[in-house]
């Protein structure tokens with residue numbers, strides 16, 4: 317398991333090993349013990365799967381507020397996505413800063429996003445598919461969004477974004493009152 321730091325402490329890039337043979341490859345996409353042995357012990361309880369039809373689909377930037385805050389482990393099963401995390405822990409030295417990278421089946425990379433961060437992604441191919449594990453259950457009352465274009469992220473879009481109504485009308489980061497604090501983040 318390759319583990320790389322990003323510009324945001326706590327946000328990690330995980331690349332599980334692949335065992336290739338004449339048929340293709342095998343890979344453990346998540347193994348709790350392997351990660352726990354490296355100090356990353358997350359209690360994932362829900363797996364999510366979404367497919368976005370169009371290129372330049374942007375989903376995000378999303379969070380769940382405490383007491384249902386979620387850490388997420390994100391990977392791409394088909395196509396290519398640009399996956400992004402934004403620190404929203406009030407008092408954090410990196411509050412409001414973002415990091416992002418391309419995830420694809422070819423590069424096999426996964427982004428680990430702790431609670432206290434926004435998550436979002438833009439698709440770079442049609443029918444891009446993402447799969448992600450979450451450390452708490454979906455809680456609609458705690459579900460929140462910040463406007464995708466308000467965090468200074470260079471999404472590298474090649475056309476107009478395709479957005480949900482919820483995401484298009486989300487609050488800007490400047491107007492956002494984050495429910496997370498740096499010390500209190502899980």
Ligand SMILES: Cc1cn([C@H]2C[C@H](O)[C@@H](COP(=O)(O)OP(=O)(O)O[C@H]3O[C@@H](C)C(=O)[C@@H](O)[C@H]3O)O2)c(=O)[nH]c1=O
Nearest residue numbers: 364366375376377378379388435436437453454480482
């Ligand atoms: C997130 C979620 C949504 N839903 C339902 C609610 C709604 O009817 C439908 C679509 O929901 P959304 O529009 O919020 O889906 P989407 O925009 O794909 O939301 C996701 O975006 C990415 C960036 C994340 O990080 C996720 O945590 C999640 O917020 O699915 C669930 O049943 N369970 C879930 O866990």
